[in-house]
Amino acid sequence: MKKKWLIISSIIIVIVIGIVAMSAIFIKNFNADREKTLKIMDEIKEKYKEFSPLVEAFSEERTKLYNAKEELFFLETVEENKDAIVNLMIGYNDLVMSVYNSSEFLQKNCMRKYSNASTNNTCTLFKQGYEAVMNYYMTDVAMYNEFVSEYNMWLTENGVELEPLSEQQFSLYDSYIDYDQDGSYLGGK
Secondary structure (H helix, E strand, C coil): CHHHHHHHHHHHHHHHHHHHHHHHHHHHHHHHHHHHHHHHHHHHHHHHHHHHHHHHHHHHHHHHHHHHHHHHCCHHHHHHHHHHHHHHHHHHHHHHHHHHHHCHHHHHHCCCCCCCHHHHHHHHHHHHHHHHHHHHHHHHHHHHHHHHHHHHHHHHHCCCCCCCCCCCCCCCCCCCCCCCCCCCCCCCC
């Protein structure tokens, strides 16, 4: 009988130790995951502080592009303004690439919901800003390429022997994006 109680006691002790060990591992992993999530949430806010001014700069650059379109985008005067037009588009493209590059961390980490409303709001603002920049840029590249086609056709039709303009390429996306998955294409058609 003593032997039976000894075996049962040993089994109970092993089970209790197992439960305690599993609980300790669970709590340790839970705390590590919580710390990692808190660190990510703080980093989301920091990365958004870097991202947000680029979106504002994009908006200003887009305004410059449309002002330049009104002033420089005339078929007859392109040759005089070619450097300004090309440099404007290069700068515009570089700014969009800066937006894209600065968004890498946010793209990876804003695809889930967090327990913190402020972090979720930051992610929502990021998604809307990112979607708008990429879609507006696609629209603007299409507008520019249409102008380039008209200009190059004008050169051919009028027998003008000037170097044609090159179209702008956008390699990040093939079509408008719905990055925030709200059913609309902010900045797109």
